[in-house]
Amino acid sequence: QKEVEQNSGPLSVPEGAIASLNCTYSDRGSQSFFWYRQYSGKSPELIMFIYSNGDKEDGRFTAQLNKASQYVSLLIRDSQPSDSATYLCAVIDTNAGKSTFGDGTTLTVKP
Amino acid sequence: NAGVMQNPRHLVRRRGQEARLRCSPMKGHSHVYWYRQLPEEGLKFMVYLQKENIIDESGMPKERFSAEFPKEGPSILRIQQVVRGDSAAYFCASSPTVPGITYEQYFGPGTRLTVT
Numbered sequence: 660q661k662e663v664e665q666n667s668g669p670l671s672v673p674e675g676a677i678a679s680l681n682c683t684y685s686d687r688g689s690q691s692f693f694w695y696r697q698y699s700g701k702s703p704e705l706i707m708f709i710y711s712n713g714d715k716e717d718g719r720f721t722a723q724l725n726k727a728s729q730y731v732s733l734l735i736r737d738s739q740p741s742d743s744a745t746y747l748c749a750v751i752d753t754n755a756g757k758s759t760f761g762d763g764t765t766l767t768v769k770p
Numbered sequence: 771n772a773g774v775m776q777n778p779r780h781l782v783r784r785r786g787q788e789a790r791l792r793c794s795p796m797k798g799h800s801h802v803y804w805y806r807q808l809p810e811e812g813l814k815f816m817v818y819l820q821k822e823n824i825i826d827e828s829g830m831p832k833e834r835f836s837a838e839f840p841k842e843g844p845s846i847l848r849i850q851q852v853v854r855g856d857s858a859a860y861f862c863a864s865s866p867t868v869p870g871i872t873y874e875q876y877f878g879p880g881t882r883l884t885v886t
Contacts, residue, residue: 691873702861702877703813747813751873757826758803758875762812 662686663750665761674770678735682748682761685729692724692731693749696742697763703747707733738768772797774864774878775844782884789849789856791881795864802845803863803875804837813861819845852885859883 665682672678680694691710695703709715709722709731721734731750735742748761775794783789795802804816815829819839830837834852839845849856859882863875 693874695877702880703863705874705876708874749875753873757818757828758815758873760805760813760815 662759663748663761665746665748666764667762668764669767670764671767671769672738674738674740674768676738676768678738678742678766678768680733680735680746680748680764680766682731682733682750683729684731684748684750684759686750686752686759687726687729688752688754689750690753691751692722693751694720694722694733695747695749695760697745697747699745706746735766738766740768740770742766743768774799774862774876776860776862776878776881778881779879780882780884782886783852784886785853786851789852789883791847791849791860791862791883792844793847793862793864793878794844795862796876799864799866799876801865801873802839803865804845804847805861805863807859807861807880809858816847849883852883854885857883857885 663684693708694706696706697703707722709724715722719736723732745763745765747763751758800821802819805813807813817830817837818826834850836848859880861880862878865873865875
């Protein structure tokens with residue numbers, strides 16, 4: 660079992676819809692959770708981080724964390740074609756500094 | 771406010787040569803991470819360093835790869851006797867000096883290594 664698992668995708672949604680990206684992790688010691696966006700041929704760009712159970716909203720993005728279920732998700736509202744990219748979930752054990760990335764979910768937003 | 775800098779952006783080496791990749795963290799950051807990304811694959815953690823100290827190298831191949839982050843100057847990822855399988859994008863990320871809770875990492879543009 661991978662330490663961080665994401666929906667393999669690809670995920671395709673129409674413009675204006677809500678895109679839902681999911682991530683599960685196996686290490687209960689993980690304390691910080693991050694979502695990165697990576698365009699093809701580019702480096703990962705930090706979108707959001709969350710470390711408390713519940714929801715965290717930033718513009719069109721909402722991160723949700725459920726530590727009991729070891730589950731973190733990213734919702735993108737009013738999806739735009741410019742949101743088309745690969746989204747990486749990252750999990751960090753802040754005590755050790757160890758970071759683990761999922762393999763990513765590729766999102767395509769169709770006009 | 772300069773971000774994480776990496777150079778060179780593209781590096782071509784013949785099999786058996788050495789590759790040196792450099793990373794300068796964001797100002798005020800003293801934690802550096804190196805990742806490797808093979809084509810169409812995810813990011814794989816290689817090593818986590820603080821100045822003059824390797825914290826976690828569990829992702830580093832046992833042979834040919836080494837990393838350092840000296841007191842002065844950039845962090846260096848060194849690959850000796852490169853093979854074709856080393857061809858990949860190598861990303862460096864840095865995080866704040868006082869990580870607190872979040873340990874957010876900011877990535878550089880990457881070095882694309884091609885071994886011919």
